[in-house]
Amino acid sequence: MYYIFVLGPAGSGKSYLTSALVEWLRDHGMDAIAVNLDPAAEWLPYAPDVDIRDYVTVTEVMRKYNLGPNGGLIMAVDLTVNYIPKIRDEIEEYRPNYVIVDTPGQMEIFAFRASGPTIIAGLTSGSKSVAIFLIDSYLATRPGPLLSMFFLALSAALYHRIPQLTVLSKADILPSETIDRIRNWIENPELFVQELKHDIRALHSYIDVEYLIESFIRPLLSELIPVSAITNTGLDELYAAIQRVLAGGEDYLTEEPSEKL
Numbered sequence: 001m002y003y004i005f006v007l008g009p010a011g012s013g014k015s016y017l018t019s020a021l022v023e024w025l026r027d028h029g030m031d032a033i034a035v036n037l038d039p040a041a042e043w044l045p046y047a048p049d050v051d052i053r054d055y056v057t058v059t060e061v062m063r064k065y066n067l068g069p070n071g072g073l074i075m076a077v078d079l080t081v082n083y084i085p086k087i088r089d090e091i092e093e094y095r096p097n098y099v100i101v102d103t104p105g106q107m108e109i110f111a112f113r114a115s116g117p118t119i120i121a122g123l124t125s126g127s128k129s130v131a132i133f134l135i136d137s138y139l140a141t142r143p144g145p146l147l148s149m150f151f152l153a154l155s156a157a158l159y160h161r162i163p164q165l166t167v168l169s170k171a172d173i174l175p176s177e178t179i180d181r182i183r184n185w186i187e188n189p190e191l192f193v194q195e196l197k198h199d200i201r202a203l204h205s206y207i208d209v210e211y212l213i214e215s216f217i218r219p220l221l222s223e224l225i226p227v228s229a230i231t232n233t234g235l236d237e238l239y240a241a242i243q244r245v246l247a248g249g250e251d252y253l254t255e256e257p258s259e260k261l
């Protein structure tokens with residue numbers, strides 16, 4: 001059983017990608033289940049097989065503890081830790097090949113507080129896992145906002161400590177030349193730095209951007225995989241990258257049958 005955690009800022013496309021990835025895996029003959037860990041989700045683009053909202057919802061928590069929406073979400077995510085054993089039991093009953101985990105909309109509450117990494121470690125103990133960090137195409141066309149997203153991706157990886165892939169989500173909104181330009185930035189950071197210096201003039205006078213990129217961002221971001229959850233473009237490339245992390249490039253489809261024997 002392999003875990004895939006879908007992470008990214010609010011609105012970056014986590015729930016849509018969860019939906020598309022589960023469908024894609026099923027269409028390719030694998031048993032995949034979708035787990036919703038967002039206690040604030042009102043509507044999801046997929047039917048979750050396992051759902052934290054069966055145990056905790058933000059509305060209940062807000063009422064019970066007299067909290068506003070932000071306090072309610074923090075409390076609800078913290079309370080999720082108590083339900084890990086139950087959620088694990090539910091997941092194990094399905095005996096899936098892949099468990100795709102959709103995480104709370106507000107990633108700072110999930111990824112940057114103790115409860116998020118505790119939930120990830122508690123769910124995956126003994127299973128291989130990978131995180132997919134989504135960078136929204138809307139924020140990737142200019143070097144400045146893209147750099148902020150790189151930092152966010154790096155910060156998330158430092159907290160959860162499982163291997164992480166970086167995805168350019170909603171790639172269908174960008175022309176292919178723009179995607180090529182962004183990918184070129186990743187492959188040639190000196191180009192990225194040049195354009196970044198035009199984009200954020202104030203930055204390079206006191207921060208050594210080349211050093212930051214080469215030392216911190218490049219090792220994490222060896223590739224940026226453009227994916228669309230609307231057209232399904234890039235899901236095959238994403239799957240190949242997931243394979244490289246989880247199964248060392250072996251074709252899992254033929255190497256290891258479903259545990260449902």
Ligand SMILES: Nc1nc2c(ncn2[C@@H]2O[C@H](COP(=O)(O)OP(=O)(O)O)[C@@H](O)[C@H]2O)c(=O)[nH]1
Pocket residue numbers: 008009010011012013014015016017105169170171172173227228229230231
């Ligand atoms: N064009 C386009 N829009 C998308 C895609 N994925 C998600 N969206 C839109 O982005 C919005 C936020 O997506 P959602 O998955 O709910 O984001 P989340 O908060 O990260 O879970 C939704 O209203 C979708 O319509 C995509 O691949 N392409």
Ligand SMILES: [Mg+2]
Pocket residue numbers: 014015016038041102103104105
């Ligand atoms: Mg969502």
